[in-house]
Amino acid sequence: MxxxxxxxxxxxxxxxxxxxxxxxxxxxxxxxxxxxxxxxxxxxxxxxxxxxxxxxFTIEDCRTLMALYEDETRASADVKKVARAHLAQIEAKIADLNAMRDTLGHLVDACAGDDRPDCPILQDLGGNP
Amino acid sequence: MxxxxxxxxxxxxxxxxxxxxxxxxxxxxxxxxxxxxxxxxxxxxxxxxxxxxxxxFTIEDCRTLMALYEDETRASADVKKVARAHLAQIEAKIADLNAMRDTLGHLVDACAGDDRPDCPILQDLGGNP
DNA sequence: CTTGACCTTCCCGTGACTGGAACCCCCATT
DNA sequence: AATGGGGGTTCCAGTCACGGGAAGGTCAAG
Known part of the structure; x- marks a missing residue:
C-alpha cells in the first residue's frame, strides 16, 4: 500500500x-x-x-505506549502510569482554561461592546482592580 | 530602570x-x-x-489590545470582539480536553494497573471497540 | 507522447519563548 | 592595578508536531 x-x-x-x-x-x-x-x-x-x-499523548508518550503495546510481557501498571500522568496534565490544563474562561467571561459580559471607549476589559488588563 | x-x-x-x-x-x-x-x-x-x-491571548491579540488600549477613541465593541473570539477558542479547547479527560479517565479506571499485560487502554488504542 | 496524479527529498516556518555561548560594563575589594 | 562577581548585550539553536512549498522522479491512462 x-x-x-x-x-x-x-x-x-x-x-x-x-x-x-x-x-x-x-x-x-x-x-x-x-x-x-x-x-x-x-x-x-x-x-x-x-x-x-x-x-x-505526546509523541514520546506514543513511543512508550507503542513499545508497551508490542511487549507481550508488559505490566498494565506501566501503561496506567503513563496514562494517569497524562490525565493529570489534561486536568491541570482544564483548570487553567476554566480560570481563564471565568475571568474573561465576566469581563466580556461587563463590556458594553458599543462605540464608546470605556471598556472593563482594557481596564482590567491595564491593572485597574 | x-x-x-x-x-x-x-x-x-x-x-x-x-x-x-x-x-x-x-x-x-x-x-x-x-x-x-x-x-x-x-x-x-x-x-x-x-x-x-x-x-x-496570543501575541498578535496582545498587539491589537495594546493598540486599542492606547487609542482614546476606540470603540469598546472592538475590544469585546477580540475578547469574545478568544473566549470561544478557550471554550473549544476546554471541550476538546473534557472529551479527552472523559475517555482517558474511563480507560484509566478500567485498567487494573498490576503486573499482568491485559490493559484496556492499549486495547482501545489498538482499535478494539 | 503527454498529461496529470502520485510519489520522493529537502528546507523553511510556525508560537512564544528558553538555554547557552561569547562578550561588555560597572562596582567593590584586595 | 588587578580581580571577581553580578549585572547587561547580541546571536544562534532548540522546543513540539507538524505544514507549505519547491524541485524533481514515477506511473497509468488517453
Whole structure:
C-alpha cells in the first residue's frame, strides 16, 4: 500500500506519516522506485498512533505506549502510569482554561461592546482592580 | 530602570522582555552603555502584556489590545470582539480536553494497573471497540 | 507522447519563548 | 592595578508536531 492509501485509511496526512517514519515510529518497506510500502501492521500502528495523539499523548508518550503495546510481557501498571500522568496534565490544563474562561467571561459580559471607549476589559488588563 | 528591575517588578523573565522588544511590543530607551532603560510607561505596558498573556491571548491579540488600549477613541465593541473570539477558542479547547479527560479517565479506571499485560487502554488504542 | 496524479527529498516556518555561548560594563575589594 | 562577581548585550539553536512549498522522479491512462 502506498502512502496516499494509508493516509486515506488512517486519516493521517501523508506529511504526518512521513514524519512518523522520520522519527522512527513506523518503518515501512521501500519499493524499487523508492516509494514507501506499508504493510497492514504499519497501518495498524499508524491507527494506534492516531488514536493516542487524538487523546493528546505526546509523541514520546506514543513511543512508550507503542513499545508497551508490542511487549507481550508488559505490566498494565506501566501503561496506567503513563496514562494517569497524562490525565493529570489534561486536568491541570482544564483548570487553567476554566480560570481563564471565568475571568474573561465576566469581563466580556461587563463590556458594553458599543462605540464608546470605556471598556472593563482594557481596564482590567491595564491593572485597574 | 534596567531590565532586571523590570523583570522583578513585572514577573516577566528578562528573556521575554527582550523578545517583546524584538517584536516591537515595547520600545525601551537605551543608555550610553547599550543597556535598555525602561520608563514607567514601559513597565505599565509590560504588565498589561503579562496580564493579557495570562488570559491566554496570543501575541498578535496582545498587539491589537495594546493598540486599542492606547487609542482614546476606540470603540469598546472592538475590544469585546477580540475578547469574545478568544473566549470561544478557550471554550473549544476546554471541550476538546473534557472529551479527552472523559475517555482517558474511563480507560484509566478500567485498567487494573498490576503486573499482568491485559490493559484496556492499549486495547482501545489498538482499535478494539 | 503527454498529461496529470502520485510519489520522493529537502528546507523553511510556525508560537512564544528558553538555554547557552561569547562578550561588555560597572562596582567593590584586595 | 588587578580581580571577581553580578549585572547587561547580541546571536544562534532548540522546543513540539507538524505544514507549505519547491524541485524533481514515477506511473497509468488517453
Amino acid at each position: 502506498n502512502i496516499g492509501d494509508v493516509s486515506a485509511r488512517t486519516g493521517l496526512p501523508a506529511k504526518t506519516i512521513r514524519y512518523y517514519e522520520d522519527i522512527g515510529l513506523v518503518k515501512p518497506l521501500r519499493d524499487n522506485n523508492g516509494y514507501r510500502v506499508f504493510r497492514s501492521q504499519d497501518v495498524h500502528k499508524l491507527n494506534f498512533l492516531g488514536r493516542a495523539r487524538a487523546l493528546g | 534596567n531590565i532586571g528591575d523590570v523583570s522583578a517588578r513585572t514577573g516577566l523573565p528578562a528573556k521575554t522582555i527582550r523578545y517583546y522588544e524584538d517584536i516591537g511590543l515595547v520600545k525601551p530607551l537605551r543608555d550610553n552603555n547599550g543597556y535598555r532603560v525602561f520608563r514607567s510607561q514601559d513597565v505599565h505596558k509590560l504588565n498589561f502584556l503579562g496580564r493579557a498573556r495570562a488570559l491566554g
